[in-house]
Structure formats: C-alpha cells, structure tokens
C-alpha cells in the first residue's frame with residue numbers, strides 16, 4: 001500500500017515560522033484514491049514540532065495573556081482528553097459501551113479551540129469532540145452514557161452550552177447558523193437593540209456571544225455545510241466554522257473530498273478562512289480567539305481549517321490498516337500534539353517532573369471516576385424510548401408502545417411475561 005499522506009502536507013506542518021493566517025495557496029494535491037493530499041500553502045503555526053516557539057505577527061497578539069497557569073491547564077486538558085480516550089476505548093472492548101470514536105491526535109485542535117470560548121458561547125459538535133466537551137465542564141462518564149446507549153444526551157445542553165453530539169455529519173453547521181441568526185434577532189429586538197445585519201459595526205465592541213460548529217473534512221461534502229456557510233455569510237452571523245481536517249472521512253482521504261484546500265472555500269462563501277496547524281494548541285487557541293472576536297463584533301463568520309490527523313481508527317468498529325499505511329501514521333506521530341506541547345513547556349521550564357506528575361495524577365483520578373461512573377450503569381426501562389416523543393399522549397406512540405410490549409411478551413416462553421419483559425430490558 002502506498003503512503004497515504006501527501007509529503008507536502010507534512011513538510012508544511014514540519015516547517016517552523018509559517019505565518020499565513022489569512023490563507024491562500026494552491027492545492028496541487030495528488031488525486032489518486034489513497035492520497036490524503038492537502039494543500040501546499042501556508043498553515044499558521046507558533047510551536048514547531050520540536051517544541052520551539054516562533055513569532056507569528058497575526059496570531060501572537062491573541063496570545064499575550066497566556067501565562068504559565070494557562071499553559072499548564074492546556075497541557076493537563078490535552079493529557080486528560082488522551083487518557084479519557086484510551087479509557088473509553090478499553091471500556092468499549094470490555095463491553096461497557098457499544099462504540100467509541102477516538103480523538104487520538106486531535107487533542108490540540110479541540111482543547112485549543114475550546115479554551116477560546118466564553119461560558120456564554122454555544123457549541124454544536126459532531127461525535128468526536130470529547131475534549132471540547134471536557135473543557136466545557138461535561139463529566140467524562142456523562143460523555144460515555146450516550147455511547148452506552150442509555151441516554152440521548154448525557155448532559156444538559158443549556159447548562160453546558162453545548163448541544164448533544166450530532167451523527168448526521170454536517171447538520172450541526174446548520175444548527176449553529178440557525179442559533180447564531182437567533183442571537184442577531186435577539187440583539188436586534190432586545191433593549192437598545194439595532195439590526196446587526198446590513199452593516200456590521202466596526203468599533204471592535206463585542207455585542208453578542210458566538211457559536212462554534214465543529215465538523216470534519218468529510219462533512220464538508222454535505223450540502224448542509226454549504227447551505228450553512230452561505231447563509232451565515234450573507235447574514236454576518238456570529239458563528240465560527242471549525243473544521244478539523246483529520247485527513248480521513250472513515251476510509252475516504254480528504255483529496256477525494258475537495259479539489260482545493262478546504263480553507264479556500266471560505267472565499268466563495270464570502271468569509272475569511274484560516275488554515276492553522278491543528279496539532280499546535282497555541283496556534284489553534286489564537287486563531288479561534290480571533291475568529292470569535294470577529295463574530296462577536298459583527299464581523300460575521302470565519303472558516304477555520306485545523307490541519308490534524310486521526311491517529312486511531314474512525315471508531316472502535318473500524319480497521320484503518322485496510323486503507324492506510326503504518327508509514328503514514330508514523331509520519332504524523334512525529335507531529336504528535338501532546339508531545340510537542342510538552343517539549344515546548346519543558347523548554348520554558350513550565351513543565352517539570354513535579355508538574356508532569358500532577359497532570360498524570362489528574363488523569364488517574366479522571367480515569368477512575370470515569371470507570372466507576374459508567375460501569376454497571378443501569379439500562380433504561382424499555383418504555384423510556386416512547387416517552388418524551390410528544391408532550392401530550394399520542395395515539396400512534398401508544399399503539400407502537402403496546403405493539404412493542406406484545407413483542408417482548410412473545411419471548412415469555414411460558415414464564416411470567418412481565419418478569420421476562422423485565423429481564424429483557
């Protein structure tokens with residue numbers, strides 16, 4: 001099997017000092033079926049793969065307040081996300097959850113962008129944004145209950161200000177745009193309101209909260225995404241489209257999804273596009289802060305393409321060796337986001353052995369809480385699926401419920417039906 005990553009993508013990410021945050025670039029990617037070729041153009045980066053920091057005129061101003069405490073927090077959050085991911089994979093293998101889509105390799109893209117958010121911003125994600133959820137304060141066990149199949153959402157979306165995960169790839173971009181337009185309407189009709197569309201203010205004052213939609217490279221082929229971006233741009237909606245280009249849509253490489261770098265599509269929709277090294281947590285933090293500020297000040301949406309790599313399988317049901325080489329994975333392993341940030345922090349003297357141990361202790365505690373929080377979680381009653389469909393009783397739902405009860409009774413096998421039904425929960 002040939003290598004599946006375009007060497008230009010790796011060269012681009014390996015090179016320190018790139019600072020083309022407004023992005024451009026010609027695609028030039030190979031078009032063979034196995035290539036994950038992405039563009040050869042500039043990708044914004046502030047930490048090189050060896051951990052050294054370099055200046056970036058456009059991103060640096062967004063990092064001025066980053067102190068040692070925040071650096072350690074970013075590192076700990078990335079380490080915790082990686083640990084939760086590993087534990088969840090193990091829990092799937094042990095039969096505690098049905099399926100798990102690992103985020104391994106995408107920790108910087110998720111933690112960096114989530115840290116740019118304010119508490120009053122709102123997130124619409126896909127199914128892989130576990131680290132975003134953790135940074136939003138969602139307990140790991142709550143995250144996993146969905147994958148155990150016992151709840152539709154493991155958390156209160158309004159409390160966390162993060163919608164339940166979306167499996168219809170790309171639909172969350174439309175939800176985000178709808179929510180963002182709602183923010184504009186609220187602002188226009190609220191006290192002292194004025195229409196935010198038809199001329200965004202340019203005084204730099206943040207007047208609304210913002211919305212972030214997370215989606216993958218594969219989702220960009222969905223019509224929903226194009227509709228969402230077109231609509232968001234024409235309405236100057238306060239939304240950030242955060243695309244994690246992890247090179248794969250299950251077995252489909254990104255080069256088969258797009259003839260141009262994904263970020264280049266932004267111009268067609270009429271919004272700024274930023275291509276950022278998704279394995280560089282500080283670059284992601286800065287680029288997302290900048291885009292959020294633009295959104296909150298009336299500047300409209302931004303498309304961020306965070307270039308990263310899914311180092312694990314698509315889900316625990318996937319075997320990636322069927323469609324990509326180990327050399328491809330090894331090349332990206334050299335760009336590992338957690339190792340890179342650790343090297344950076346060690347160079348700064350911010351991460352010493354004691355701080356590393358403290359981060360590992362946090363990981364151990366989170367992992368223990370996750371295991372005890374999910375193992376043995378009772379299944380919901382069989383009736384639960386019929387509840388909450390309508391606020392009022394509904395004849396069709398009642399008929400379906402009765403039919404399902406009769407179906408379960410069919411397994412009674414001479415014994416007490418209700419008892420059997422109970423046992424088949």
Ligand SMILES: Cc1ncc(C[n+]2csc(CCOP(=O)(O)OP(=O)(O)O)c2C)c(N)n1
Nearest residue numbers: 128167168169216217218219246248249250
């Ligand atoms: C509308 C729709 N079409 C197809 C699928 C099946 N599907 C599930 S995940 C996936 C790939 C998504 O890839 P990408 O958007 O790059 O996200 P990633 O899984 O890499 O995070 C597909 C095609 C789906 N869930 N929804």
